[in-house]
Amino acid sequence: MKKGPLRNRVAVSVLLLVMFSLLLGASDIGASPETAATAGDNLGVAGRIGEAIAAEAPLGTGKGEINPDAAPGFLGIPGAPQVSLIVAFLWAVWVGWIFSTVGAFGGIMAGVGHMTVFGLGPYANTFKDTAPTVNKLLTDSIRVSNQFLVGLSALVSSVNYYRIGRLVWPLGLALGLGSVFGAVAIPWLTGGKISFAQYQGWFGVFVFVVGVVLLYETSPRGQAGKKAAKEAAAAFETSVKEKGTKTEGVKVTKVAFPMIHFTFAGVEFKFNALWPILGGVVIAAISSFIGVGGGFLYVPFLTSIVGLPMFIVAGTSALTVFISMCASITAYIKLAGAGVYWSLIGVELVGIFFGSMIGPRTQKYIPDIWLKRLFVVLAIYVGLRYFSRGFFGVSWVP
Numbered sequence: 001m002k003k004g005p006l007r008n009r010v011a012v013s014v015l016l017l018v019m020f021s022l023l024l025g026a027s028d029i030g031a032s033p034e035t036a037a038t039a040g041d042n043l044g045v046a047g048r049i050g051e052a053i054a055a056e057a058p059l060g061t062g063k064g065e066i067n068p069d070a071a072p073g074f075l076g077i078p079g080a081p082q083v084s085l086i087v088a089f090l091w092a093v094w095v096g097w098i099f100s101t102v103g104a105f106g107g108i109m110a111g112v113g114h115m116t117v118f119g120l121g122p123y124a125n126t127f128k129d130t131a132p133t134v135n136k137l138l139t140d141s142i143r144v145s146n147q148f149l150v151g152l153s154a155l156v157s158s159v160n161y162y163r164i165g166r167l168v169w170p171l172g173l174a175l176g177l178g179s180v181f182g183a184v185a186i187p188w189l190t191g192g193k194i195s196f197a198q199y200q201g202w203f204g205v206f207v208f209v210v211g212v213v214l215l216y217e218t219s220p221r222g223q224a225g226k227k228a229a230k231e232a233a234a235a236f237e238t239s240v241k242e243k244g245t246k247t248e249g250v251k252v253t254k255v256a257f258p259m260i261h262f263t264f265a266g267v268e269f270k271f272n273a274l275w276p277i278l279g280g281v282v283i284a285a286i287s288s289f290i291g292v293g294g295g296f297l298y299v300p301f302l303t304s305i306v307g308l309p310m311f312i313v314a315g316t317s318a319l320t321v322f323i324s325m326c327a328s329i330t331a332y333i334k335l336a337g338a339g340v341y342w343s344l345i346g347v348e349l350v351g352i353f354f355g356s357m358i359g360p361r362t363q364k365y366i367p368d369i370w371l372k373r374l375f376v377v378l379a380i381y382v383g384l385r386y387f388s389r390g391f392f393g394v395s396w397v398p
Contacts, residue, residue, distance in 0.1 A: 048337035064130030096355020107292025143291025150293035151325030156356035161315025165249015176323030178280025183328035186288035191336020201390025208383025293321035
């Protein structure tokens with residue numbers, strides 16, 4: 001890793017820690033008052049959310065009420081959205097492709113699907129005043145559902161990128177080691193305590209911030225100082241265009257903890273493993289809070305702090321995300337009691353597998369800079385949309 005100005009690394013670390021501190025305090029913001037118990041029956045819904053329905057959900061046909069005669073939908077709740085399995089499959093293919101191609105944004109796209117495309121977000125929001133615990137537990141279910149999709153995509157992508165020599169496994173393991181702590185701590189601290197509006201607002205904040213950071217990265221000034229990364233990307237792009245040329249993949253050349261050296265496309269890199277471990281703790285905490293894999297934070301960390309070309313960032317980020325997802329999913333289910341709608345998740349996982357197999361095979365044909373710009377456009381749009389809806393109740397963008 002190129003050392004670069006110390007102030008840049010310190011500034012990024014401080015920003016992440018400040019964001020993490022805000023998240024820890026978010027669980028106490030805007031708590032809804034308790035409502036009188038009116039249902040008295042879990043209506044066949046299992047787990048903590050069934051208990052919450054029995055304790056406080058009012059019966060009826062209006063918003064924020066449950067009609068026991070309605071057809072069961074998400075999590076088996078009567079009247080909940082019934083998601084088209086075909087739409088779920090196709091959306092999951094898109095999620096798998098974009099995660100395995102960019103190394104980020106897969107969890108965010110999974111969140112967009114569950115919240116907006118499938119209608120689970122607006123449904124959860126109807127219980128904000130009538131049954132606040134149901135609102136919060138539905139939010140937890142959305143968070144963990146996102147992570148199931150990202151976890152499988154990360155696993156498939158990691159294997160594919162390792163096989164084609166584009167995964168820096170020591171770096172991925174270092175980030176993953178730190179991520180386990182953050183991924184477990186957040187479900188334990190915030191499970192059942194975050195309303196959907198809070199979740200949606202913070203979801204938008206973090207996506208937008210990362211989009212702005214990557215926008216700077218694609219500018220001429222942001223590109224300055226990343227000579228090694230650009231050389232490796234250029235060498236890789238050239239080798240792909242030359243028929244019959246086999247690209248030199250990642251090769252670990254020296255391990256002298258905490259410093260680890262490796263080469264890619266003939267260009268040498270090195271990094272201090274202590275930075276990724278610390279970064280993994282903070283990034284996993286943030287990503288676990290908003291229910292995504294964290295690739296959208298691991299990517300700028302690997303490109304800005306470590307200075308890697310995008311071609312090996314996707315695979316390295318995927319390995320880290322897989323490790324953190326295993327920890328976070330387990331914590332959400334075991335510690336927070338989050339419900340999982342297995343029939344929907346099963347269909348989506350099939351789509352994720354297909355998309356994740358396609359991504360690594362198409363990524364090499366897209367120039368490095370355009371991968372970042374694609375992420376910037378999506379991040380700014382999604383960030384603005386969810387920030388405004390979550391905190392102000394209206395969307396600033398279509």
